[in-house]
Amino acid sequence: MTTASIHVRNLSKTFVLHNQGGAELSVLGNATVSVMPGECVVLDGASGSGKSTLLKCVYGTYRATAGEIVVATGERNVDMRAAQPQDILRLRRETIAYVSQFLRAIPRVPAIDIVAEPLLTGLQDDDDAVERARAQAQQLLLTLRIPPRLWHVPPATFSGGEQQRVNIARSFIRQQPVMLLDEPTASLDAENRTTVIAMIRKAREQGAAILGIFHDEATRNAVATRVINMAEFQ
Amino acid sequence: MNEDLNVIRPILRVSNITKRYGDRVAVSDASFELYPGEVLAVVGESGSGKSTLLNCISARLRPDEGQVEYRTRHEGMTEVFAMSEAQRRLLARTDWGFVHQNAEEGLRMHVSAGANVGERLMALGERHYGDLRRNAIDWLSRVEVDTTRIDDLPSAFSGGMRQRLQIARNLVTKPRLIFMDEPTSGLDVSVQARLLDLLRTLTRGLSLAAIIVTHDLAVARLLAHRMIVMKGGRIVETGLTDQVLDDPQHPYTQLLVSSVLQP
Numbered sequence: 001m002t003t004a005s006i007h008v009r010n011l012s013k014t015f016v017l018h019n020q021g022g023a024e025l026s027v028l029g030n031a032t033v034s035v036m037p038g039e040c041v042v043l044d045g046a047s048g049s050g051k052s053t054l055l056k057c058v059y060g061t062y063r064a065t066a067g068e069i070v071v072a073t074g075e076r077n078v079d080m081r082a083a084q085p086q087d088i089l090r091l092r093r094e095t096i097a098y099v100s101q102f103l104r105a106i107p108r109v110p111a112i113d114i115v116a117e118p119l120l121t122g123l124q125d126d127d128d129a130v131e132r133a134r135a136q137a138q139q140l141l142l143t144l145r146i147p148p149r150l151w152h153v154p155p156a157t158f159s160g161g162e163q164q165r166v167n168i169a170r171s172f173i174r175q176q177p178v179m180l181l182d183e184p185t186a187s188l189d190a191e192n193r194t195t196v197i198a199m200i201r202k203a204r205e206q207g208a209a210i211l212g213i214f215h216d217e218a219t220r221n222a223v224a225t226r227v228i229n230m231a232e233f234q
Numbered sequence: 235m236n237e238d239l240n241v242i243r244p245i246l247r248v249s250n251i252t253k254r255y256g257d258r259v260a261v262s263d264a265s266f267e268l269y270p271g272e273v274l275a276v277v278g279e280s281g282s283g284k285s286t287l288l289n290c291i292s293a294r295l296r297p298d299e300g301q302v303e304y305r306t307r308h309e310g311m312t313e314v315f316a317m318s319e320a321q322r323r324l325l326a327r328t329d330w331g332f333v334h335q336n337a338e339e340g341l342r343m344h345v346s347a348g349a350n351v352g353e354r355l356m357a358l359g360e361r362h363y364g365d366l367r368r369n370a371i372d373w374l375s376r377v378e379v380d381t382t383r384i385d386d387l388p389s390a391f392s393g394g395m396r397q398r399l400q401i402a403r404n405l406v407t408k409p410r411l412i413f414m415d416e417p418t419s420g421l422d423v424s425v426q427a428r429l430l431d432l433l434r435t436l437t438r439g440l441s442l443a444a445i446i447v448t449h450d451l452a453v454a455r456l457l458a459h460r461m462i463v464m465k466g467g468r469i470v471e472t473g474l475t476d477q478v479l480d481d482p483q484h485p486y487t488q489l490l491v492s493s494v495l496q497p
Contacts, residue, residue: 018485019492060474062481085460085474086242086269106434106456107427121438 003037003207004073004095004177006058011067013053028053031067031233033211037177040200040210040223045230051213055180058211059098060088071096071178093121097176101186103167105156111166112137112151118174133173140169143199145192161188172199179203181212185219197222245270245411245443247311251290251300253283260286261297262467270410271441275448275458275475277490283467284447285415291445292332292413293322304329304411327354331404331412335419337396340403341388347374347399348384354407373402377432394425398432405436414446418453430456451494455479463487 009032015025028050035041043051056062058069060080069080073095078087092098106114116133141151144165150158155166168184181200185193193216200223204210214220220227244267253261261283268274276284289295291302293314302314307329314322326332334340341350348370352360360366367384374381377398379391388396397417404412417433418426434457437444448454454461454475461478463471463486471484482488 015481016483018488056480061476063473063477063483086272088474089459106431108431 002074002177003209004071005037005209006033006035006178006211007068007070007072008033008054008058009068011054011057011069012065013050013057013062014065028057029233031230033228035178035209035211037207037209038204039225040204040212041226041228042220042224043211043213043230044220044227049230050233051230052182055098055182055211055213059092059096059180061098073177095176096178096180097171097174098180098182099168099171099184100182101164101167101184103155103163103170105154105163107156108154110152111146111155111158112141114155114166115140115169115173118170136173137169140173141166144169144195161192164188165192168196168199172203175203175206175208177208179208179210179212181210181214183213183215185214185216193219242269243305244268245305246291247301247303248291249301249303251287251297251302253286253290253295253297259467261290264300264464264469266462266469266472268411268443268445270443271437272460273437273444273446273458275446275454275461276464277448277451277454277461278464279449279490282464284464286467287464288413288415288445288447292330293326294332307410327357328407329409329411331407331409333397333400333404333412333414333417335416337388337393337400340400341396343387343389345387346385347379347388347391350388350399350403351406354403358407369406373406374399376405376436377402378428392425394421394429397421397429401432401436405440405442408440409442411443411445414444416448417446418448419450433457451479451491463490 011028011031013028015027017023017025031050031054033041043054045051053062057064058080064081071078071080071091078091112134115137119133119136120129138151146162146165150162155163158166164187185196188196197219200210214223246268249265251261251264252259264287276287278284286295290297293302296315303311304314306312332340348367351370351373352366355366355369370384371381374384379395379398388399391399418429421429430453436442437457446457458475461473461475462469463478463484465486471478471482471487478487479491482491
């Protein structure tokens with residue numbers, strides 16, 4: 001696997017709510033953190049301390065107000081604040097995965113195809129590639145204890161825990177060098193949590209740079225190589 | 235950033251498009267680029283100028299100012315309005331597609347479904363009846379229209395089927411760019427879901443670039459890589475779909491996003 005690292009310096013995010021009289025909501029101030037390949041850095045801090053905001057700024061979903069975000073791959077350093085949309089899309093295809101606890105179900109698409117999809121960008125017409133991707137998806141669904149009778153059903157009707165595991169399978173099917181994990185194990189039962197912890201550790205050992213949020217202390221201790229308290233940034 | 239050897243070049247470049255109807259400015263100074271395989275959603279309320287913009291870009295309407303350049307297969311970036319009428323028509327029925335909100339506008343209602351799908355191929359010189367029919371059957375099944383209905387008139391089809399037929403009719407020439415004007419509105423929710431799934435599969439599988447005008451932010455979320463928000467004829471915000479929907483910057487986009495249920 002190619003490797004990449006994350007470098008965040010003095011990052012702040014303030015939301016300006018134009019329809020609330022221009023109210024300013026400062027949700028993150030002066031955050032600095034670097035994550036190297038093979039590291040799993042866990043962000044710790046109270047609800048509302050800006051942990052998720054930080055991850056979303058790194059992924060490019062939120063536009064940072066100030067500071068620096070660089071994702072360094074072997075061949076280039078991408079300044080996420082200045083990058084063109086095409087660069088960010090490419091980085092998301094090839095380098096950065098963002099894993100939340102919520103699956104965005106797509107109408108009519110069965111679980112197995114939702115999981116296989118990241119392997120198939122631009123290859124949907126290649127029958128062999130589709131078969132291989134489905135086989136890999138089945139393996140992951142088995143590992144995550146999604147019963148085979150559900151594989152060909154769209155996940156919209158699945159339980160919260162099942163949807164979450166489909167989402168994890170989808171996020172891990174293509175090992176990305178940078179992983180942003182926003183509580184991927186919340187509300188999983190003990191057995192499945194153990195499985196996901198093993199998957200995260202394996203990704204890290206293979207060189208992924210992981211930045212994550214885990215409220216559950218046991219999970220945090222099981223995956224983290226370093227813990228950063230958000231209070232340090234204020 | 236370091237130089238990148240596989241720089242992707244835009245397939246379409248829209249520069250400073252302005253369109254007036256009398257004194258009223260329908261579109262003002264609109265500029266953007268579109269890349270191969272990219273799906274761009276243009277959102278805004280009724281009267282925001284999004285359909286006029288789409289009609290200008292697709293050369294169905296001549297703008298008062300500005301340029302539309304398209305990267306043709308052989309000649310590179312070419313100003314669309316500098317082409318001859320014949321060149322432009324050829325482009326519109328081979329390399330481009332246009333899906334209308336009302337399928338009746340995009341279909342020939344008095345000829346069969348199969349003939350509707352075959353028409354663009356015939357315009358390109360395909361005359362072999364067996365090939366035309368085989369192609370029509372292939373495309374009808376790809377858009378999930380029962381192939382035994384190939385000889386039926388579109389007027390005997392439901393709204394959702396007509397819309398899928400219109401899409402097949404456009405895609406049969408393997409265009410690289412497709413324009414869609416509110417393709418899912420006016421359909422029942424279940425029919426809409428089927429159409430959205432189809433559009434999603436087709437745009438991804440065929441690396442088809444698309445510009446979709448919609449007032450439905452959920453449609454944009456599902457299909458588009460990038461979004462343009464229009465208000466009063468102007469582009470007020472652009473960005474990746476998740477940026478625009480999750481961190482809207484412009485007051486109007488903030489209002490739009492906060493006014494709908496779970497975009």
